[in-house]
Amino acid sequence: MKKLLAALIVAVAAFAAIACDNESTDRITIDFWHMAPVGTAAYTPTKAIITAFNESQDTYFVKGTGFSFWDYWDKINIAISSRTAPDLGLSTLDDSVSRAEAGVLYNISDFLDADPDGLELDEFYDAALDFATYQNDLYALPFTATVRVLYYNLDMFEEVGLTVADVPTTWSELYDVAKQLDIVDGDGEIQRLGFDPSYGNATYHGWLWEAGLDFFDENLDPTLNTQAHIDVLQWMKDFNAEFTRNQLVAFGDANTLLGINPFAGERVAMMVETDGLYEIIQNANADFTFGVTTIPVPDDNGVRVNWGSGFSIELYDNGDNDTASKAGAWEFLKYMMSYDVQKEMSEVNGWIMAHKRAMSDLATETGDPILARLLVEVEYARDKVYVPYAPSWHGNDWQPYYNNFLSGEMTATEALAAARANYIQKQENYDATH
Numbered sequence: 001m002k003k004l005l006a007a008l009i010v011a012v013a014a015f016a017a018i019a020c021d022n023e024s025t026d027r028i029t030i031d032f033w034h035m036a037p038v039g040t041a042a043y044t045p046t047k048a049i050i051t052a053f054n055e056s057q058d059t060y061f062v063k064g065t066g067f068s069f070w071d072y073w074d075k076i077n078i079a080i081s082s083r084t085a086p087d088l089g090l091s092t093l094d095d096s097v098s099r100a101e102a103g104v105l106y107n108i109s110d111f112l113d114a115d116p117d118g119l120e121l122d123e124f125y126d127a128a129l130d131f132a133t134y135q136n137d138l139y140a141l142p143f144t145a146t147v148r149v150l151y152y153n154l155d156m157f158e159e160v161g162l163t164v165a166d167v168p169t170t171w172s173e174l175y176d177v178a179k180q181l182d183i184v185d186g187d188g189e190i191q192r193l194g195f196d197p198s199y200g201n202a203t204y205h206g207w208l209w210e211a212g213l214d215f216f217d218e219n220l221d222p223t224l225n226t227q228a229h230i231d232v233l234q235w236m237k238d239f240n241a242e243f244t245r246n247q248l249v250a251f252g253d254a255n256t257l258l259g260i261n262p263f264a265g266e267r268v269a270m271m272v273e274t275d276g277l278y279e280i281i282q283n284a285n286a287d288f289t290f291g292v293t294t295i296p297v298p299d300d301n302g303v304r305v306n307w308g309s310g311f312s313i314e315l316y317d318n319g320d321n322d323t324a325s326k327a328g329a330w331e332f333l334k335y336m337m338s339y340d341v342q343k344e345m346s347e348v349n350g351w352i353m354a355h356k357r358a359m360s361d362l363a364t365e366t367g368d369p370i371l372a373r374l375l376v377e378v379e380y381a382r383d384k385v386y387v388p389y390a391p392s393w394h395g396n397d398w399q400p401y402y403n404n405f406l407s408g409e410m411t412a413t414e415a416l417a418a419a420r421a422n423y424i425q426k427q428e429n430y431d432a433t434h
Contacts, residue, residue: 027060028061028325030061030325030328030329030332031086031087031088032086032089032332033064035067035072037068040066045347046064046348046349047064049341049344050062053332056335057331060328060331072090076090080099080316083318085318086316087332088313088314088315089316090313091312093140093143093310094309094383094385096312097131097139098386098388100134100135100139104317105140105314106139106315107139108140108141108315111315118334121138123339123355124354124356125145125378128308131383131386141333143310143312143337143353144311145308145353146274146309146352146381147306147377147381148202149273149275150272150292150295150296151270151290151291152167152269154288154290155288156192156266156288157181157269162177167291169297170299171298171302173296177195178269179194181193181194182194189251190247192267192269193262193268193269194270195270196239196240197272199271199272200261200273201307204232204236204402205398206295209382210304210305212301213232214385221427222420224416225417233412233415233416237405245407255267260280261277261281264277264280264284264286266286272295275374278374292370304380306382307382308383310354310383315329342355352375359375389426389427389429389431390423390427397419397422397423398419402415
């Protein structure tokens with residue numbers, strides 16, 4: 001009996017495998033890479049979205065492959081460079097032009113010319129579409145609409161007699177409110193910070209943008225050499241100047257040990273973070289009252305802006321002239337960017353998606369005031385410029401100088417001068433080989 005049962009199981013498995021193979025070989029298989037691998041909460045609903053497309057027609061069969069967020073980038077970059085990329089997948093919007101320039105993306109404008117009713121581009125943010133444009137043609141589509149805002153803990157505000165009316169809008173107000181919310185114990189250990197300009201997703205380039213400055217000029221030549229640049233960097237460090245570096249480092253180390261975002265863990269009263277923090281707070285079942293608002297700006301001539309850094313969705317050209325898969329990838333792309341699927345993807349992943357109307361309706365339908373407020377700030381989001389000679393200008397290129405400044409090993413002037421010299425050297429090296 002056991003042998004018969006085992007034989008039946010093998011036979012059923014073989015039939016299932018054949019059926020699966022037939023389903024994929026009878027149709028044109030489209031490979032789609034995403035960030036919802038097996039074992040994650042988003043896997044089953046993402047699979048359901050793909051299955052719904054497969055069941056809606058009998059020409060194409062989309063095979064979805066999920067990788068964890070941190071693994072995804074290595075996988076997709078290696079696949080693109082080796083011309084073994086999936087038919088479509090997610091990437092970073094801000095450097096999509098680099099892939100367009102390299103000839104590894106299909107021109108979406110060509111698809112739109114042949115299928116003018118395929119997508120309504122006015123459903124997406126103009127600033128995001130601009131970042132996906134190369135030589136006046138569209139080579140990617142904005143998939144998510146990441147935004148950075150100021151989170152504030154209203155329970156902590158109430159502890160010191162503050163209300164929502166006291167939520168800061170300028171840098172001076174931010175300082176005044178934050179200093180009322182700091183808590184230090186008798187041993188000199190920081191128990192709570194009101195705010196720190198270097199915490200969370202607050203960045204030097206973000207603060208520069210608010211002051212009407214940037215790392216590079218319109219010709220992509222490095223700046224950073226003005227007194228205004230120095231003043232902004234110094235302001236970041238001086239904000240909590242009453243604490244020693246050891247106190248701040250110890251506080252940061254304690255936050256790391258907790259394994260949770262310092263705002264979600266009620267260790268800081270205000271923090272600049274992405275919309276992703278909202279999901280973290282919800283998943284942590286936090287029971288404190290909080291809100292989100294515009295990141296405070298300089299008191300004089302401040303610019304209302306935040307860093308977007310959203311995902312793109314792209315069609316990859318592996319140079320194999322596979323017109324059938326190319327057509328199928330376009331059909332699935334249209335499906336993924338549709339009103340209903342964008343709403344579903346937002347609910348599945350907790351992301352703000354790029355489809356403006358879908359997100360606005362979702363906020364209304366759910367009665368979610370935080371989502372509605374986040375969507376207001378998306379209108380003021382912009383991505384970082386792509387610099388061919390220094391694609392990691394905001395990260396690995398800048399971080400050593402930034403860290404040396406925060407630790408006191410360099411002054412603001414020295415850190416910016418050294419960083420600028422590094423960018424200039426990179427620019428010269430790039431120009432010599434291109």
